Amino acid sequence: MPKAQLHLLTVQQVERVQPAKADQMLNDGGGLYLFIRRYGAKQWIFRYTSPLANKRRKQSLGALSEISLREARRLASEKRELLARGLDPLYEAAIRKVDKAKDFNDWEAKQRSKVKTVFSEWKRAELQNRKDLGAEIERTFEKDVFPLIGNKHIAEVTRADVKAILDRPLTRKSKRMANRLLSDLKQFFGYADDEELITLNPTRRLTKERVGGKERSRKRYLTVSELKLLHENLPTSGLRTEYQHLIWLLLATGCRVNEILRAKWSHFDFQKQLLVIPAEHSKNTNSHHVYLSEFALQQLRQLHETRTTEWLVPNRTSNGPITRQVLTKQVTDRQQDVGVKGRVANNRTLILPNGKWVIHDLRRTTATLMQELGILPHIIKKCLNQKTEDKIMETYQRAELATQQQRAFKQLGLFLENLGIEDEREPTAINDPR
Structure with missing residues (x-):
């Protein structure tokens, strides 16, 4: 025109x-x-x-x-x-x-999806990429979320519903769990928001400080005298022998709990006295070599005698390892002033003088013992596969310091072997070559 x-x-x-x-x-x-x-x-x-x-x-x-x-x-x-x-x-x-109407009808149908259905979609889309395939979050939702809103339409979930969910762990006096649950809910409803399944996120403006309170870093570790008491009490605690060996193996290696529980026998080299943690099992996604002392090997040999699967300690169905929750519960049940009916009879056998301890405290104990043995901080970080906070050092100082790590683990193993001695000798320091 x-x-x-x-x-x-x-x-x-x-x-x-x-x-x-x-x-x-x-x-x-x-x-x-x-x-x-x-x-x-x-x-x-x-x-x-x-x-x-x-x-x-x-x-x-x-x-x-x-x-x-x-x-x-x-x-x-x-x-x-x-x-x-x-x-x-x-x-x-x-x-x-017509297309717009169809899109609107599809959107309306999605908004009518139940919370359980949306969780399954979230699990397939995102949680399957996690190391545990979303098993931990699924257990949490089964316990505290689904009983309240599992069959509710995702678009109808309100802020009041979320608060009621968070009240469940708070009623159990578990503020830390309430904060973790809030974090999980934020991720879940964030996914729903991204998929346009909700018009208003019910977790908006909810913070940990307003739910479980600001969390303090845990500092609990087992002292030398407590380790000796643990050495005395474990055999009569009623804890399965395999679990007892796992506790000592965690102390001897400083590994994270899941790194040991998910380890397969193929990851161990008895000849080279080495455990190789693959990147997919490591929290920081870096593969890690753990040098095994004679004490650590002794625990492994005991576990190997009862070997039935590729895992160190298999679960009840033998299709995978036991979970961290299983080991944690066994230890926690034996630190109760009042026993819980239907659980364990010897509920006080693992109570230690400085208060309740959990499985992850063993890793902190390993680091503390190494420090008392005179091992330098940067060697301890290498032994525990921790990233340094110094970005320049992390970028440019890439040496593995294998010899120093071997010496550190050896000295730690010697100390743990001597836990049965009656005097209160502190760990003997070693000269750590640089």
Whole structure:
């Protein structure tokens, strides 16, 4: 269409035009008209000949009160582009309307999805990429989330529902668990928000400080005298022999609990006295070599005598290792002033003078013992596969310090072998070569 036939109206004309006794059509060119009804309504119209039906048609672009002259011209230009491609603007608008309605119906159906269903989708989409395939979060949701909102539509979950969920661990006086649950819920509803399953995130503005309170870093470790007491009490604790060996192996290696529990016999080299933790089992995603002392090997040999699967200690069905929760529960049940009916009879056998201890405290104990043995901090970090906070050192100082690590683990093993001695000798320091 020639340029001279476009943009025939001015802004002033459009703003000043008044209704007449009959309807008016002001031509802006290119098929765009301002339609002024006699009763005052003003509307933009696009008139054209359909390339499909070869008939004259018109399409409303909106009221003048909502669509400016500039916007109307832009919309008319889009219609002319459709005509140039042999398409009918009214027909294309009808198709988009159907598609939009379908999209809306699909969105509505998604919003009617139940929380359990959305969790399963989240697990397939994201949780399966985690090391435990989302098993830990699923256990938490089964315990505290699904009983309250599992069958509720995801879009109907309210802030009050979330608070009721968080009250469950708080009632059990587990503030730390409440904070962890809040973190899990934020991730879950964040996924739902990303997938446009909810219009308002019920966990918004909820913080750990307002739920379980600000968490303090745990500092508990077992002292030398407590380790000796543990050495005396473990054999009569009723704890399975395999679990006792796992406790000493954790102390002798400084490994994270899951790194040991998920280890397979193929990861151990008895000849080289070495455990290789693959990257997928390591918290920091770095593979790690743990040098095994004679004391650590002794625990492994005991475990190997009862070997039935590829795992150090298999679960009940032998299709995987025991979980951290199993070992934690066994230790916790034996640190109760009052026994719980149906659990263990010897509920006080693992109580130690400085208070309750948990399995992860063994790793902190290993680090503390190494420090008392005179091992330098950067060697301890290497032994425990920890990243240094110094980014420059982390980037440029890449030496593995294998010899120093071997000496450190050896000295630690010698100390643990001598736990049965009666005097209170502290660990003997070693000269740590740099």
